[in-house]
Amino acid sequence: MQNLEEILKAHKLTWEDYEHIKKILGREPNLVEIGIFSAMWSEHCSYKSSKKYLKGFPTEAPWVIQGPGENAGVIDIGGDMAAVFKMESHNHPSFIEPYQGAATGVGGILRDVFTMGARPVANLNALRFGEVQRDDEIGAHQRYLVRGVVAGIGGYGNCVGVPTIGGEMSFESCYNGNILVNAFSLGVCKKDEIFYGRAEGVGNPVIYVGSKTGRDGLGGAVMSSDSFTEETKKLRPTVQVGDPFTEKLLLEACMELFKTDYVIGIQDMGAAGLTSSSFEMAGRSGSGMRLWLDRVPMREEGMTPYELMLSESQERMLICAKKGTEEKVLEIFHKWDLDAEIIGEVTDTGVMELYWHGEKVAEVPVAPVSEEAPELDRPTKRPEYLDYIKETSIDTVPHVDDQEAFEKLWSSLEVVNKAWVYEQYDSMVQTNTVKHPGTLDASVIRVKENGKAIAMSSKCNPRYCYIDPKGGAAAAVMAAGRNVAMSGARPLAITDCLNYGNPENPEMMWQFAQGTEGIKEACKALNTPVVSGNVSLYNETNGVSVYPTPTIAMVGLNDDANKVLPSYFQEENDVVYIIGD
Amino acid sequence: MKVAIIRFPGTNCEFDTEYAFNIIGAKTTIVWHKDQALPKDIDLVVLPGGFSYGDYLRSGAIARFSPIMQAVQEFAKKGGYVLGICNGFQILLESHLLPGAMKRNENLHFISKFQYIKVLSNNNKFLSLLENGEILNIPIAHAEGNYYVQEEILKSMYDNDQVILQYCDKNGEYDNPNGSVDAIAGICNKDKNVFGLMPHPERACEKILGSEDGIKMIKGFMY
Amino acid sequence: MKAIVNIHLKEGVLDPQGKAVKHALGSLGFQNVEDVRVGKQIILTLKDDLSADEAKKEVEEMCEKLLANTVIEDYTIEIVQ
Amino acid sequence: MKAIVNIHLKEGVLDPQGKAVKHALGSLGFQNVEDVRVGKQIILTLKDDLSADEAKKEVEEMCEKLLANTVIEDYTIEIVQ
Numbered sequence: 001m002q003n004l005e006e007i008l009k010a011h012k013l014t015w016e017d018y019e020h021i022k023k024i025l026g027r028e029p030n031l032v033e034i035g036i037f038s039a040m041w042s043e044h045c046s047y048k049s050s051k052k053y054l055k056g057f058p059t060e061a062p063w064v065i066q067g068p069g070e071n072a073g074v075i076d077i078g079g080d081m082a083a084v085f086k087m088e089s090h091n092h093p094s095f096i097e098p099y100q101g102a103a104t105g106v107g108g109i110l111r112d113v114f115t116m117g118a119r120p121v122a123n124l125n126a127l128r129f130g131e132v133q134r135d136d137e138i139g140a141h142q143r144y145l146v147r148g149v150v151a152g153i154g155g156y157g158n159c160v161g162v163p164t165i166g167g168e169m170s171f172e173s174c175y176n177g178n179i180l181v182n183a184f185s186l187g188v189c190k191k192d193e194i195f196y197g198r199a200e201g202v203g204n205p206v207i208y209v210g211s212k213t214g215r216d217g218l219g220g221a222v223m224s225s226d227s228f229t230e231e232t233k234k235l236r237p238t239v240q241v242g243d244p245f246t247e248k249l250l251l252e253a254c255m256e257l258f259k260t261d262y263v264i265g266i267q268d269m270g271a272a273g274l275t276s277s278s279f280e281m282a283g284r285s286g287s288g289m290r291l292w293l294d295r296v297p298m299r300e301e302g303m304t305p306y307e308l309m310l311s312e313s314q315e316r317m318l319i320c321a322k323k324g325t326e327e328k329v330l331e332i333f334h335k336w337d338l339d340a341e342i343i344g345e346v347t348d349t350g351v352m353e354l355y356w357h358g359e360k361v362a363e364v365p366v367a368p369v370s371e372e373a374p375e376l377d378r379p380t381k382r383p384e385y386l387d388y389i390k391e392t393s394i395d396t397v398p399h400v401d402d403q404e405a406f407e408k409l410w411s412s413l414e415v416v417n418k419a420w421v422y423e424q425y426d427s428m429v430q431t432n433t434v435k436h437p438g439t440l441d442a443s444v445i446r447v448k449e450n451g452k453a454i455a456m457s458s459k460c461n462p463r464y465c466y467i468d469p470k471g472g473a474a475a476a477v478m479a480a481g482r483n484v485a486m487s488g489a490r491p492l493a494i495t496d497c498l499n500y501g502n503p504e505n506p507e508m509m510w511q512f513a514q515g516t517e518g519i520k521e522a523c524k525a526l527n528t529p530v531v532s533g534n535v536s537l538y539n540e541t542n543g544v545s546v547y548p549t550p551t552i553a554m555v556g557l558n559d560d561a562n563k564v565l566p567s568y569f570q571e572e573n574d575v576v577y578i579i580g581d
Numbered sequence: 582m583k584v585a586i587i588r589f590p591g592t593n594c595e596f597d598t599e600y601a602f603n604i605i606g607a608k609t610t611i612v613w614h615k616d617q618a619l620p621k622d623i624d625l626v627v628l629p630g631g632f633s634y635g636d637y638l639r640s641g642a643i644a645r646f647s648p649i650m651q652a653v654q655e656f657a658k659k660g661g662y663v664l665g666i667c668n669g670f671q672i673l674l675e676s677h678l679l680p681g682a683m684k685r686n687e688n689l690h691f692i693s694k695f696q697y698i699k700v701l702s703n704n705n706k707f708l709s710l711l712e713n714g715e716i717l718n719i720p721i722a723h724a725e726g727n728y729y730v731q732e733e734i735l736k737s738m739y740d741n742d743q744v745i746l747q748y749c750d751k752n753g754e755y756d757n758p759n760g761s762v763d764a765i766a767g768i769c770n771k772d773k774n775v776f777g778l779m780p781h782p783e784r785a786c787e788k789i790l791g792s793e794d795g796i797k798m799i800k801g802f803m804y
Numbered sequence: 805m806k807a808i809v810n811i812h813l814k815e816g817v818l819d820p821q822g823k824a825v826k827h828a829l830g831s832l833g834f835q836n837v838e839d840v841r842v843g844k845q846i847i848l849t850l851k852d853d854l855s856a857d858e859a860k861k862e863v864e865e866m867c868e869k870l871l872a873n874t875v876i877e878d879y880t881i882e883i884v885q
Numbered sequence: 886m887k888a889i890v891n892i893h894l895k896e897g898v899l900d901p902q903g904k905a906v907k908h909a910l911g912s913l914g915f916q917n918v919e920d921v922r923v924g925k926q927i928i929l930t931l932k933d934d935l936s937a938d939e940a941k942k943e944v945e946e947m948c949e950k951l952l953a954n955t956v957i958e959d960y961t962i963e964i965v966q
């Protein structure tokens with residue numbers, strides 16, 4: 001291949017990776033294959049910097065049905081019902097285009113939940129912005145981002161008909177160049193009707209459903225690689241635009257499909273689109289797959305196999321169905337006016353074979369792509385600023401009198417009423433919301449099917465995590481757990497979204513290592529395992545990393561929906577206690 | 582009472598509506614928008630809330646052309662009772678079964694919250710169990726609820742008791758969350774068999790959800 | 805062949821978006837703006853075998869039926885080759 | 886003086902509204918429609934003491950700053966007296 005050096009660089013692959021790829025393939029890779037490895041071995045898909053630290057998370061308890069490794073975690077909530085939940089970041093896209101970035105973030109997390117067979121019943125969001133109160137360009141831009149992100153979260157969730165029942169936000173200068181948008185979704189389903197992202201059974205059809213594929217999200221890698229120049233220059237890297245209406249149709253069609261017994265496995269096409277969904281589905285069951293890429297529904301003309309494999313177009317799913325049911329599956333999706341095509345079949349070769357108009361354009365063994373993905377042990381170093389902080393004491397800060405302190409706190413952004421935000425979210429659709437946003441502490445929905453209530457709360461104090469990366473992360477687990485407990489529910493499990501800076505910076509890696517330690521300890525102490533989660537690294541601009549921000553969402557159960565505790569004083573003359581130190 | 586609830590692509594309150602009508606003991610069927618006919622012996626057709634066709638172009642604009650809407654039009658013409666809630670109201674406006682049109686909320690945002698509304702006229706079946714001037718607490722959730730109608734038509738609507746619900750505050754004083762003409766929250770047609778309102782009574786039918794005021798509204802159709 | 809349809813709220817119907825945009829422009833320091841109306845522009849690509857007249861007539865029907873809500877909106881149609 | 890600003894999603898960016906409107910027109914029997922793009926048209930009334938050139942420049946700035954979202958949208962400006 002010409003200018004291999006640049007191609008590798010554009011795909012964020014090292015020479016070492018390249019040699020490894022050659023060993024796996026037993027030959028030189030072609031461009032499609034380089035694209036596939038690049039996507040699967042990216043930080044986002046392979047967790048190469050973080051895997052080492054995530055391994056120690058407690059993930060088991062009698063009520064855990066599915067821990068990390070699937071599209072979302074699953075816990076038992078009694079009465080034959082299960083809760084399915086996960087949290088995910090959409091930080092970088094939201095900084096570039098706040099409305100669409102946040103909207104597609106919500107879309108992605110919803111698909112992670114309903115791909116498992118659960119109807120999403122509640123969303124939360126955790127947002128970190130910079131200094132919105134500055135009266136300069138930065139302040140103006142931050143306010144623009146707040147408006148866009150909030151409208152985007154509402155715009156998507158409201159349209160799909162899933163209530164956004166709570167969340168949190170903080171404001172720090174470290175987010176001026178890199179805001180954080182974390183979206184959480186929880187769904188419920190029958191315990192014995194959970195679906196997994198698997199493709200198995202030789203000859204079973206692989207079916208593509210949802211929106212057509214465009215060149216969305218095909219940015220950096222291709223465009224900066226020289227071999228494409230003139231042809232692709234006019235095809236600007238495009239931002240992904242969400243289509244919540246299509247998502248709603250996809251949700252309803254999937255719910256209908258799940259009532260049948262046609263499905264072997266199903267997975268949403270999220271990051272790295274068709275590549276990650278097909279490889280993961282085949283990988284989980286040790287199968288191979290043959291895909292006829294020319295059959296993929298396309299939105300634009302002249303698309304290539306490379307683009308089809310890497311596009312991140314939204315609102316798409318991949319289904320492995322039982323042979324012989326394919327027509328019935330297609331019928332369900334056509335009823336909902338969605339595209340649906342048989343694009344491949346399962347094999348027992350353990351190899352992914354890609355065809356383009358009858359010609360084989362790529363052939364990659366499935367297992368090594370994930371099993372042999374690079375796992376890094378990046379250097380860590382205790383940050384120097386911690387020494388400086390250690391010297392600082394509360395006594396060095398000038399004293400403020402109580403009235404002034406009260407007023408200052410009362411008017412601080414962290415404390416002010418967030419109604420402007422949550423009133424843009426439909427928090428009551430589905431008629432289950434018992435504790436709305438604005439009623440403080442955990443948010444709560446009742447489950448009509450079993451009379452119980454699910455409490456959930458998302459927490460993280462970034463400033464605390466900066467001062468003490470381990471203690472801060474543990475405190476986030478504790479705070480979310482306390483919120484859930486204070487609503488009268490027993491905390492059962494967490495999902496997390498670990499937003500950190502650049503992993504190539506040893507100080508940042510140290511923060512990350514400490515943060516995961518803190519989560520481990522706190523989760524063990526509360527007996528609330530980690531059942532799903534997400535890592536977002538490289539949150540930095542011009543060398544400035546965000547504060548360590550491990551957002552924790554705790555989920556708990558209240559056996560009686562009528563016994564949910566409110567979080568505000570009820571009546572005059574009621575007695576007020578303070579418990580704990 | 583037998584209720585048909587129409588499901589358009591993008592509708593998202595059909596099950597909530599069904600649940601609420603079941604609470605008051607009504608029999609419900611969900612009807613697919615591509616059906617040509619309504620089920621037999623229906624007492625009430627409900628167009629529920631949601632985002633039919635994603636609210637693209639204008640809310641309700643595309644749903645109006647669904648095959649089932651022909652049947653709903655005929656049902657209404659023969660005097661059948663039709664209730665449009667939120668997106669359903671928008672669809673009734675676009676279908677010209679009710680006068681006026683919706684614009685985007687004055688503040689351009691989606692607004693979701695509990696909102697007080699006041700009964701202006703109970704001279705119709707829908708609000709027959711309520712007193713004139715009675716104040717209810719019912720959730721609203723919409724981005725295009727800014728009701729507009731020409732002045733002359735509005736006048737005749739008042740004369741004919743067609744303006745039936747108005748936004749207000751806790752004490753019944755003027756409050757207008759979305760910029761609607763005269764803070765109008767709900768109306769009916771001349772014959773008083775087609776009703777539209779932006780608030781969601783089906784979300785206020787149980788104590789656990791914060792209000793039961795919706796019950797008294799939807800129950801009106803039973804008597 | 806393309807048809808360009810411009811749709812705006814009728815004179816006399818208050819335009820909340822226009823009002824908000826005007827206000828925002830003002831606070832950004834654009835003092836020369838006296839009025840703002842925000843409408844829609846829909847661009848239709850039509851089969852080429854229609855005559856301009858036929859096209860116009862068909863698009864008019866689309867506007868009356870679907871594209872515009874004539875209770876509150878006016879529209880104009882322009883056919884370009 | 887008026888400035889007419891037309892704003893559309895860039896080529897290649899998904900236009901969910903256009904897609905839905907096209908589908909709706911099709912099912913209403915308008916078979917001659919090949920593509921639909923839904924955008925915005927903003928009509929600004931400007932103070933008359935500006936020259937057309939000045940006006941254009943100022944409106945361009947408004948577009949970049951507020952009216953269009955240049956990450957996903959393209960715009961055109963036309964000044965009419």
Ligand SMILES: Nc1ncnc2c1ncn2[C@@H]1O[C@H](COP(=O)(O)OP(=O)(O)O)[C@@H](O)[C@H]1O
Nearest residue numbers: 125166167168169414418422437438439440441
């Ligand atoms: N981004 C958000 N999305 C939805 N609700 C939010 C968001 N931020 C804050 N809220 C809601 O506003 C209320 C106050 O939030 P917060 O100040 O974090 O108080 P608390 O101590 O109860 O967590 C809570 O009910 C919370 O759910």
